[in-house]
Amino acid sequence: MIQKPQAMILGTGRAVPARLLTNADLEKIVDTNDQWIVERTGIRQRHVVEPGVPLSELASEAAQKALDDAGVTAEEIDLIVLGTVTGDMKFPATACLVQARIGANRAAAFDLSAACSGFLYCLQVAGALMQTAGYRRVLVIGGEVLTSMIDWEDRDTCVLFGDGAGAVVLGPSEGERGVLASFMKSDGSHSSLLYNPGGGSLHPVSVEMVEQKLHGIRMNGREVFRHAVNSMAGALRQVLEDAEMTVEDLDLIIPHQANLRIIEALAKRFRLPTEKVYVNVDRYGNTSAASIPIALDEARRNGRVGPGALVGMVTFGGGFTWAAAILRL
Numbered sequence: 001m002i003q004k005p006q007a008m009i010l011g012t013g014r015a016v017p018a019r020l021l022t023n024a025d026l027e028k029i030v031d032t033n034d035q036w037i038v039e040r041t042g043i044r045q046r047h048v049v050e051p052g053v054p055l056s057e058l059a060s061e062a063a064q065k066a067l068d069d070a071g072v073t074a075e076e077i078d079l080i081v082l083g084t085v086t087g088d089m090k091f092p093a094t095a096c097l098v099q100a101r102i103g104a105n106r107a108a109a110f111d112l113s114a115a116c117s118g119f120l121y122c123l124q125v126a127g128a129l130m131q132t133a134g135y136r137r138v139l140v141i142g143g144e145v146l147t148s149m150i151d152w153e154d155r156d157t158c159v160l161f162g163d164g165a166g167a168v169v170l171g172p173s174e175g176e177r178g179v180l181a182s183f184m185k186s187d188g189s190h191s192s193l194l195y196n197p198g199g200g201s202l203h204p205v206s207v208e209m210v211e212q213k214l215h216g217i218r219m220n221g222r223e224v225f226r227h228a229v230n231s232m233a234g235a236l237r238q239v240l241e242d243a244e245m246t247v248e249d250l251d252l253i254i255p256h257q258a259n260l261r262i263i264e265a266l267a268k269r270f271r272l273p274t275e276k277v278y279v280n281v282d283r284y285g286n287t288s289a290a291s292i293p294i295a296l297d298e299a300r301r302n303g304r305v306g307p308g309a310l311v312g313m314v315t316f317g318g319g320f321t322w323a324a325a326i327l328r329l
């Protein structure tokens, strides 16, 4: 049974680095070509940071834009939740560094690790904390500097990822506006199909670790692809059921932007017309936790959706983790 929405979006923002890495650029680095990348992934370019630019810089810019959009000051923020697997440092949490940069002096801040599902996990956790702990103004951020963990000699993975951050400011729901349903799930038995082994307690930083290339992302692409389509379809079905809606009720669906073929397979399962599915993977590549909030901000700012629109969001990532949400803007 659908309950009254608890949290609604007051504003959104995004930040991507100016520097572009095109498929032609990658042809000079590894044995790949534009045709393969476009046909197999839909990606044409990605935004990548200049060396040394940390996640907190992108995340703070996205957060500040979301605050400006919402008309909320940093001092009014009670909580910052940041989804990422590429924080500035192992600790402190990058959410704390964002807090300091934007001056959100009153807030509690923490990071959440759910790979490409990071933003939707954060959205659900933040909504639950607003309901149970009384937070009223919450910054939810998804951001990654994935280029910091790429093995540039591995053509299977280095062509896929980009850097960026997206943010939303949440406040208490007004009327029917807000998060209507959300779902998150994990299956750790598939952790070895998509992971980054180096630099943690399993393989601490060492010359040997780097020589063995454990610092790079490892992925069994075909298996991840198969699981992604099935799990995203199941998650979307679940939130539609929870919100007592059909997919036709939604004005826009924002799927995680990992691969155009995954997005098309999902659209086919739900018989979705192209104009109802948001796609920007061609311009950004896979930005993991940042992909959905970047797309949501774009869709709001380019007029694709406005106040009152119903938006479905769905994602899948390492863990495995997957999640979905339905939101009335």
Ligand code: UT7
Binding pocket: 031, 032, 033, 036, 037, 040, 041, 116, 155, 156, 157, 159, 220, 221, 222, 223, 224, 225, 228, 258, 259, 262, 286, 288, 316, 317, 318
């Ligand atoms: O965000 C989290 C979730 N992540 C994902 O959703 C990613 C899911 N997986 C995928 O998107 C796709 O599996 C990939 C894009 C990663 C790979 O596409 P694929 O159609 O599954 O290709 P494949 O891995 O089966 O490789 C096909 C061929 C292989 O050559 P052989 O063995 O057939 O001779 C690869 O070596 O393509 C080759 N290949 C490349 N060729 C040119 C792999 N990467 C490249 C490359 N350029 N960059």
